[in-house]
Amino acid sequence: MQKKDQNYIKKENKGLVLDLIKRLGPVSRAKIAKVTKMSPTTVSRIVSSLIELNFVEETEQFTSGVGRKATLLAVKSDSILSIGIELDEKVSRACIIDFLGNMICSSETSLNKEDAPEKIVIHLKKQVEELVNGHNVQWQKVIGMGVGLPGLIDYANGQVKISAQLGWGDVPLAHMLEKEFQVKVFIDNELKLKAYAEKRLGNxxxxxxxxxxxxxxxxxxxxxxxxxxxxxxxxxxxxxxxxxxxxxxxxxxxxxxxxxxxxxxxxxxxxxxxxxxxxxxxxxxxxxxxxxxxxxxxxxxxxxxxxxxxxxxxxxxxxxxxxxxxxxxxxxxxxxxxxxxxxxxxxxxxxxxxxxxxxxxxLEQQGVMLGAGMIAQKDFVQKLNFEEGVLN
Structure with a gap:
């Protein structure tokens, strides 16, 4: 039990450091140690493993001021990608974002809310495939998908409980999309995702x-x-x-x-x-x-x-x-x-x-898509086993 607890803490610390580098970077090891209250040795060890896994890189920038200059760290923006989707009563918007939340490509297509959920899932698959093929996206880097839509959403189970705008009730949307895309899918209320994106990227x-x-x-x-x-x-x-x-x-x-x-x-x-x-x-x-x-x-x-x-x-x-x-x-x-x-x-x-x-x-019309893609990345960071470089 003690060993399991230590491994859990070690993994959590690595997720914390990666998230800090993502949010604060370029940032020094010393700043990470100060913010996390970890020892410099622990921070250096974690950073080395993140560099080895190709998530983080040393930049050409250095700390300024007195004392020894230190190389700053930043996440590699192209190390992972995620898909963000917004479903509205009239349109579907889809995008692919990198690890820093930059939108690589996006599209908007008309949607018929009278269509059954199964038909809309096929519609989304076609839309995403056109994005991937049209912009030479490396699918192996896509770690997940997030979908935002109006209504009451069971986030934990990936189910649309009620969406008056779409006319849906008790739709297992995440499971349906996972069968088509073979990646982890998260669904959430659109406003929650847009607020999350504004916190990370906007106002x-x-x-x-x-x-x-x-x-x-x-x-x-x-x-x-x-x-x-x-x-x-x-x-x-x-x-x-x-x-x-x-x-x-x-x-x-x-x-x-x-x-x-x-x-x-x-x-x-x-x-x-x-x-x-x-x-x-x-x-x-x-x-x-x-x-x-x-x-x-x-x-x-x-x-x-x-x-x-x-x-x-x-x-x-x-x-x-x-x-x-x-x-x-x-x-x-x-x-x-x-x-x-x-x-x-x-x-x-x-x-x-x-x-x-x-x-x-x-963020206007991009907000829900960005938040959806970022929620998928957040889960990836939390669940990744950095010791082995694979998902738990």
């Missing part, structure tokens, strides 16, 4: 407690604490769209009345607007509001008010240092985004008003 890099809030076809949120996704007991944490704000309100597809998303989501805004005038999309509603037609202004202002309330409530519950806004209403319509940001200046609870940074997501 949340400096955050220790990051909340992402999505306003679009639905309403949701995700919390990242110290770089890790806060999933809750069943991976359903953050489903604010189904918090009830008016028990006598509009019927939500979930079966309850007065859910928050029935006051903000795109389809409900269009439904509300259609009571006054037949319009084709949110942009047309905005153009009417910009012409100072009161009814259109009222529809948008009500959505802005409820969006602000959602932000306020999440800040009160989670006390984050950073809040990132995302989703189609944010990414596509600056008119609405600016109104929400302006409203937050006065309607957030005063004691917390200046306690966090309120920003807009920078």
């Amino acid at each position: 949340g890099k400096q955050s220790g407690r990051l909340v992402m809030i999505g306003f679009g076809s639905g309403v949701g949120s995700s919390l990242i604490v110290n770089g890790e996704i806060d999933r809750g007991h069943s991976n359903f944490a953050g489903e604010i769209g189904h918090t009830i704000v008016d028990p006598n309100g509009k019927l939500c597809p979930c079966g309850n009345f007065g859910c928050l998303q029935t006051y903000i989501a795109e389809s409900f805004l269009l439904e509300e607007a259609s009571k006054r005038k037949e319009i084709k999309d949110i942009q047309e509603l905005i153009e009417i509001a910009e012409r100072n037609e009161e009814w259109a202004i009222s529809v948008i202002e009500r959505a802005v008010t409820y969006a602000t309330l959602a932000i306020n409530n999440i800040v009160c519950i989670n006390n984050p240092d950073t809040v990132l806004l995302t989703g189609s209403l944010i990414d596509r319509y600056p008119y609405i985004t600016n109104k929400i940001l302006k409203s937050c200046e006065t309607k957030i609870w005063e004691p917390l008003r200046n306690s966090f940074a309120l920003r807009v997501s920078t």
Whole structure:
């Protein structure tokens, strides 16, 4: 038992060092020892094994300042690759990323949400194969795949519990994809993956407690604490769209009345607007509001008010240092985004008003794909047996 425990700790230390080099590199051995509180000898031994396994390399950069100059370390970006996929109700996006999160190639194709899951799996296989063949990707370097989609996801078992947007229920998506691709597959809620990508690559890099809030076809949120996704007991944490704000309100597809998303989501805004005038999309509603037609202004202002309330409530519950806004209403319509940001200046609870940074997501349509690919890499780093260079 003692030997097993020592081997486990040794393996965990190597995963920790590799992750630090990935996040902080180029970085010195001395800095790694300081951050991890490991001895310089232990760090040197771990680094040597990572170099031998071709995950890490010494750069041509050196530490500056007094004392002996030391060579800095960096991960080899092309040592492993992963696939990231986003499934939406109308499109599928796929990409291949390297070990540093750089997107090597990507594609977007139309999707028919009426198709059965089995047909969509075949669709994804074709899409990924075209990427691999079209960009001469070395398949032997692909260590896994991540998939982000809207809905309630059983992350541990790779199952889509409910996705209203896709019309799915209890779909073993990870298993279905693993049969086709012969690599480890992870599936997760799209907003959780996008928040993870923003923490690693985007507007949340400096955050220790990051909340992402999505306003679009639905309403949701995700919390990242110290770089890790806060999933809750069943991976359903953050489903604010189904918090009830008016028990006598509009019927939500979930079966309850007065859910928050029935006051903000795109389809409900269009439904509300259609009571006054037949319009084709949110942009047309905005153009009417910009012409100072009161009814259109009222529809948008009500959505802005409820969006602000959602932000306020999440800040009160989670006390984050950073809040990132995302989703189609944010990414596509600056008119609405600016109104929400302006409203937050006065309607957030005063004691917390200046306690966090309120920003807009920078990764936009790439965020879910990047997060999906990075989750697959995270698992690889955690499970790799560095003593033997093979997966456990």
